[in-house]
Amino acid sequence: MKLAVFNGSPRGRRSNTRILLEHFLKGFSETEGNSHEVYYLNLVKEQDQFKRAFTEAECVLLAFPLYTDSMPGVVKCFIESPEPFVSRKSNPDLGFIVQSGFPEAAHSRMVERYNEKLASRLGCCYLGTIVKGGAEEIQVQPPQMTAKLFTRFYKLGRVFGRDGSFDQSLIEQLAKPERLSPIVLLLLQLLRPTGLLNFYWNRQLKKNGAYSRRFAAPYLEK
């Protein structure tokens, strides 16, 4: 199978999306004869190359982080470029990965609906959307915390490389939690005043000497 992968992260090669894709593609490559090429959509000036890759692929995987509840601007820019290919015969199969910083999958369900509609608009066979929440910190988490996640992406890639489809049970596992349970929500509320939940941000704010200005509201000043 000839797969074109579009990494839609504004962070490009330094993205969490790239890490998840690497594990997926490792599994994908295990089937003999499979080949793939990765394109970085943050390089917005390369639309002609993206367009060519899209039309020549048998399968396309579009992976992006959730930005303000939908696709990042660079991804929408790419989506507008295949506008001339709408309902062209022999468009590739189209699958998606949406990862987000929020812990729950629920945040990504609306853009998942958009993805499915986009595939149908393009006349592409829709392979599905792999939704993963809580992915912002995977670059700084110790290996034991990410091992299970990376294995699941590897397995998803392996099944996809072999069968050309996404494994539904793996997708369901990755999407958990869909929403946080009332007990977890209560726990988070109780922990809020301790500042423990803000550890990830506070560490960076302090490193940058910006901690004291963390509540700045500059556009109402002066």
Next chain:
Amino acid sequence: MKICILNGNPGSSRNGLDCYLKELSAALEAEKHSVVQFALKDLTIKYCTGCFGCWVRTPGECVVKDDSAMVCRELVRSDLALYASSVIMGFPSALLKKVNDRLIPLIHPYLAIDRGEVHHRARYDHYPQLALILKRQQDTDDEDMDIISRIYERTALNMKSSLAFVRSTDTSIGEVVNEISSI
């Protein structure tokens, strides 16, 4: 009411929207609303690079200095932010989405629980309500409009606000003005 209109029309071939917004602005001003309109295509605004500098380096401000600061400043001081765009491939333009992404300096990285979900906490005490004016294309259907509405409802929620309405440019100017005046 203080209204900030973001015109996400990317090019001259989709002029109908510009005319509609010009008429709408005039009608709103006639009703004593104050209107600031940004034609986003005339502004210099880069794509967000996801650096989170606006949260952890220069809190509340993007580290990239361009016209997005002007939009942020105007928007957070408004009562209503009106996002306008043609529907392109079932969604507002890349130009509008690019600017939406650059509004995250207005919120705070810390998490908060809102309606049983994890969201970000507010940076400001007051945020504008959101509303959408969409120009339908030949291929736009009701499902597209519903998906866009649902997504921007969530965007509004993440801006500690709500989505006041979604209207297409098929709606008469008078009706939109009435809708805005009744907010």
